[in-house]
Amino acid sequence: MIHMVKLCVGVSSVEELEGYREERAHWWGADYGEDVHVHRTRMMPKRGDEMEGQGSIYWVMSGTICCRQRILRLASYTDPEGKNYCDIIMAPEIVRTVPYTKRPFQGWRYLRIEDAPPDMEAGGNDNSAEIAAELARMGLI
Incomplete structure (x- = not known):
């Protein structure tokens, strides 16, 4: 199993990403059901079989990995221009992670299980997420 890490371009917070859950699957005419979140990218991962149904996509916002979504499956799409x-295709649930600073990159990268930031504890409040994010920016976690 392997994960994916990707920049969440144009989204600056987990709350903003949560706001897109309802409409995102239909932005490109994709119809994979009502209970999914879809992100379209240019390239099909060569190691996709290691992610489908078992890995997650870890989202980088403002230079920090701060959440993840479980990858349900990958689907090929060809636009009218070929x-x-x-x-x-991801589960709609967004799981906050311990913030992890990530340098800018293009596209997406594979993320080994042992390198993935752990999930924040359930029931944590917004202050704990903000404190962890600030500690990550300072390079302390």
């Missing part, structure tokens, strides 16, 4: 894409 360009190929990969639709990443």
Whole structure:
């Protein structure tokens, strides 16, 4: 099993990403059911079989990994002009993680299980997420 890490371009907070859950699957005419979140990317991962149904996509916002979503499956999509894409079909639940600073990069990267930041404890309040994010920015966690 392997995970994916990807920049969440144009989204600056977990709350903003949560706001997109309801509409995102339908932005590109994708219809994978009502209870999913879809992200379209240009390339199909070569190691996709190691992610489907078992890995997660870890989202980087403002230079920090701060949450993840479980990858349900990957689907090929070809637009009317013949360009190929990969639709990443994810569970709608967004799980906050311990913030982890990540340098900018293009596209997406694989993330080994042992390198993935742990989930924040259930029941943690917004202050604990903010404190952890600030500690990550300072390089202390």
